[in-house]
Amino acid sequence: MPSSAGPSIDTITEGGRVTQVGEGQDADETTPPVMTFGAPTAGEILAERYELVEHINNDSAGRLVWRGVDVVLRRPVAVVMRYPGGDSATEMLQAAVAASRVVHPNLVGVYDAIDEAERAYVVREWVDGQSLRDLVSGGPLDAARATAVGNSVASALAAVHATGMVHGNVHPGTVMISDDGRVVLADARTDGDDSQESDVRAVGGILYFAMTGYWPHAEVPLRGATAGHGRAAIPDAVRDANGAVAAPRQVRAGVPAYLDDLTMDLLDAEIAPPPSDVLTAELARLDVPDDDYLDNSGPLRFTGETGEEPSPLAVAGGRKVALGIAGLLAVALIGLLIGISTLGDDNEDPQTSPVAAPTSSAPVSEEPAAPAVRNLKISNARIIDPDSRNRSEVRDAEKVFDGDQDNGWSTETYPSSNFGNFKRGMGVWIDLGAERTVKSVQVSLSDRGASAELLTGTIDAPSSTSGDEQVLTAYLKNKIGQPFETHDGTTMTFNGFDADQKYRYLLFWITELPPNNNGFKVGVQEITVQGS
Structure with missing residues (x-):
């Protein structure tokens, strides 16, 4: 039953209504819900615990955002509701369950996810504040504040990625700024259409938007955003005749060169982005309170550098x-x-x-x-295939580090995922040219569903069946991080390197192939090594 008197909760109003966004894109207030049966009412208590206080807005996917209160813990909450529940709410609930497993100061806390069939709802942290989209509507942010926002978002993504998950919904509507200055990321997705790499590239979009007020990823529409839906629409970036995005410094004066370079590197599809934890560390170096430091710290690039000098x-x-x-x-x-x-013997001659x-x-x-952590140069690569006799698949290894994501090495097609019981696996061996401190290795694949692991060793045997056997036998004793089993993405990132150890030779070892047309095969499109 509704309570007789709801608790008092401090809120922020905008134009006479409370703002609380982050669960999808909020749309025109006239956007209708999915259906009227099971519609919530103010004062109603859900699951005998969550009292609905005020309907805030609807997002353009038809979900209702309510301000509420947890009557047990006496704390404000946001309730995001969809009706009906059941299959139509599966993605929303799965995303909430996944997000609840990651606790981080820059992630909105998820408290509960409930499906009542006729309606389903997610209960999450209430944030007094506004979205980055609303904040920037009053004018672009300066370099220091934009850097701080980007650093917070990257830090949140690093926590998500450390669990093997993907956020998949990073844009100005899901980045929220609380009244006390805390930056939090909300509304993760689990539909499998995104990767950790796309999450990292979205940080470039956040930096671009914060400094210019324009969104550079218009070719990938915001989830749930519909043109003309009031505040759901975000202006597209300025582009040239070929559709290329103008750099922030071309849009707005006063953007530091180093931040302009970093942002454009993250948006450049030809440049492999760093892992989210590496990006967080780099942004943390810039996120300092003294503007003089920011103005004089120099350029920051993620492009591969052939020299040994730090950035x-x-x-x-x-x-x-x-x-x-x-x-x-x-x-x-x-x-x-x-x-x-001075405190010594008074009679002592100070000159002596x-x-x-x-x-x-x-x-x-x-x-x-x-x-500085940067892309390391790969000096050589070859295919390791110890169980083959015809050596037909050992060509084109150089394509895995040529910088072209569309041009890689591929296995042949096999009748089953385990190479037709003919092989233990296949791999790509890479040589860094000298011993290096390695932070991470990122491997881009052609298809989802592969299983693989990263190995290391110290021998460089000849490229032959017996030489490949020597490499595999020696390297299997030294695994880096955890293996990926039937990975649901096309990018694998290995971070389990010893900071006190140097590495020269690495082996990306494929143990299971994903389905591809009438058989099983996989391509290794690009391998990127980050370190110093």
């Missing part, structure tokens, strides 16, 4: 911080030494004192800047 960002930004700390330490040391001298204060405040030492 200009690490040199400029890291060195400036190191110099500042070293300077403070030097001043403290001078003060300490002078104090010791064994402790003399330095005459310069220059730093006494400088810590070297940490090497």
Whole structure:
């Protein structure tokens, strides 16, 4: 039964109504719900726990967003409802269950997911604030604030990706800014149409939108967004005659070159994006309160570099911080030494004192800047096929690191996923040219459903059946991270590297093939190695 008096909850209003977005795209207030049977009413208590206080809006998928309260814990909640429930609400509920497993300060907390057949609803954290879309409607953000937002979103994605999941719905309507400045990501999807790579590229879109007010991914429509649905529509980016997106600096003055470069690198389909945890670390270096640091930290690029020098960002930004700390330490040391001298024997001649204060405040030492994480150059690759006698599939290994996602190496077609019981597997062996510190390896595949693992070793045997057997036998003893079993995406990211160990040779070993037309096969389109 409805309660007689609902609790008082502080809310934020906009134009006379409360704003609370993040579960899909909110649409015109006149958007009708899916159907009227089972419609909720104010004061109703769901599952004997969640009281509905006020209908906030409908998203353009027909779901209702309500402000409510958990009458047990006495905390405000948002209730996202769809009716009917059942099969029509499966995706929404599955996404909520998956999201509830990841707890992170930059992710909206999911508390409950309930299907009552005639209607289904998700109960999640209530955020007093507004979406990034609404915030930027008042004007683009400056570089420092845009960087902070991008860093928070990347951090949330890193937490999601660490579990093997994909968010799949990163856009200005699902990035929420609370009144206390907290940035949270909401409304994950589980329909399997996205990848961790597309999540990372969406961070580039968030940075672009925050700095310009335009969305660069118009060729991939926002989920549930319909042109003309009021605030659901977001202006497309400025484009040239060929459809290429104009850089943020071409749209708005004052965008730092390094942030412009980073954003365009993330949006460039020809440049492999870094894993989300690597992107988070890079953005964290930029997310500092002193604007002077931001203006002078230099460019940040994720493109592969052939030299061994750390990125200009690490040199400029890291060195400036190191110099500042070293300077403070030097001043403290001078003060300490002078104090010791002063407190010594009053009769002692200060000119002959064994402790003399330095005459310069220059730093006494400088810590070297940490090497930047970047794409490492692959110097060589070959196919490892120890169970074959005709060696027909060992060609074209160089295509896995040519920078072309559409041009890779592929197995032949087999009658079953286990290579027709003829082979233990096949793999791509890569040589980094020298021992390196490796952060992650990302492998782009042609199809979903493959099983594979990443191995490492120290031998480089000849390219032959016996040589391949030597490599496989030695490398199977050294696995990197967890294997992927019938992976539901086309990108595999391996992060289980030892930070104190150097690596030169790696082996991407395929153990099970996905279905493809009339048989089973897979292509390795591109392998990207991140490290220093």
